[in-house]
Amino acid sequence: MPDAAIIIPHYNDVTRLMRCLSALQPQLSDRVELIVVDNASTEDLNPIRTTYPDVRLLTEPQSGAAPARNSGVANTTSPRLFFIDADCVPAENWVSTALAQTDHRTNADVIGGAVSVFDETPPPRSGAEIFETVFAFDNESYVNTKGFSVTANLLTFRDVFAATGPFDGSKSEDVDWCRRATASGYTLAYCADLHVSHPSRSDWPALRKKWRRMTHEGFTLNGTTPRARLRWAMKGALMLPSILPHSLKILRHPSLNTSAERWAGISTLTRLRFSRMLWMISQSATGRSAGR
Secondary structure, eight states: OOSEEEEEEESSOHHHHHHHHHHHGGGOOTTEEEEEEEOOOSSOOHHHHHHOTTSEEEEOOSOSHHHHHHHHHHTOOOSEEEEEOTTOEEOTTHHHHHHHHHSSOOSOSEEEEEEEEEOSSOSSOOHHHHHHHHHSOOHHHIIIIISOOOTTEEEEEHHHHHHHOOOOTTSOHHHHHHHHHHHTTOOEEEEEEEEEEEEOOOSHHHHHHHHHHHHHHHHHHHOOSHHHHHHHHHHHHTTTTTHHHHHHHHHHOTTOOSHHHHHHHHHHHHHHHHHHHHHHHHHHHHSSOOOO
């Protein structure tokens, strides 16, 4: 029986899922089972069934990556749980690294890996792609200073998951779950050798949608008491002052080669921070989420 399960949530992204499975398939052995949990996609899933007949393809009717991941865990008995997203591309040694990191349980109870960003569109890069290149997925910082790992590259064990409880999709599920785990005494660590690549958001609507969702989840995680709402409003007010130091980060980033790229990144940063300020202040005033 497999002693590790790779769990991938999916919804209407067959092309990217096929790319992910193509990278994972050569790495698999009898020790590892591969589970895709689909959120009742409207896209045709037959290409997955035909090309990867050994993949366990499950359906979770409740929308959201959190219910899909929970369903994957519930439908396997493997003692080790490896989470990756459908749009990610794992490194060639991702599975072997995951197994090595969890073989003797000497490193940590929860392990987050590196996530780099790549563009799916040809140059020149859009402002959204530049923003993502500079700011997206600093998972080492998330693990070491903020106490969580993104679920796009996360390893843990069944007993840890059972004790911590399921992912909660009403909140920032990765933040909430990892902090519940560490609050229960489980250890969290970062592994740079556990690497996946994630596509950047290609345009403003995609970037806005991502941050609208994250603002909704952050507000829910923050709480809705009067004190919590005041704290959230203060965080929202800090969005504008944060533009200057983060603009300097864009200007100094080594992968940005032209002034046009740098100013496109700063323009997108400014637009996004202003939007987030308005969303957060509105949430604080009304006590209701800005929505996903």
